[in-house]
Amino acid sequence: MKLKKDDRVVVLGGKDKGRTGKIEKVLPRQAKVLIAGLNLFKKHVRPQGERQPGGVVEIAKPLPASRVALVCPKCxxxxxxxxxxxxxxxxxxxxxxxxxxxxxxxx
Ligand SMILES: [Zn+2]
Known part of the structure; x- marks a missing residue:
């Protein structure tokens, strides 16, 4: 896996094509990376008692590492x-x- 946490990457394809973000988490076994604020999906959550009312929340899903490219911090x-x-x-x-x-x- 050539990517590491905190790397800045650009998305090469899919719905967030062209956008950049920072890697939150690397999932080597799945060859995927989780990028903060990118590849968001709406998740419907069921109410969990009075404190958590439920509703629709946006969560970031991991992207295949092959669909992102590293942005060099130097150049x-x-x-x-x-x-x-x-x-x-x-x-x-x-x-x-x-x-x-x-x-x-x-x-
Ligand atoms: Zn460079």
Whole structure:
């Protein structure tokens, strides 16, 4: 999964095509991402006692990760994600860096 929480992404297709948002949650097993305020659906909720009256609420549903593209925080362009392995640091094993394919900046 090339996307992470808090990434800014642009939607490539569907009803929110062209809109951007921030990833709230990544669902790797479903290959989906949840973006705040995007892909909203109206959900009808049943009253749950006096405090929760029920009605229609809008909830965001996860989008397939293939339907969004990362927006690079450095150059602001829609981009693909590449990886660069930092071989200098041998102590910390997790040194694989994500890089922007357009400006090569680490993300
Ligand atoms: Zn970039």
């Amino acid at each position: 602001g362009q829609r981009t693909r994600v590449g990886y660069r392995v930092n071989q200098v640091d041998r102590v910390n094993r997790d040194t694989k860096l994500r890089i922007c394919k357009k400006c090569q900046a680490a993300i």
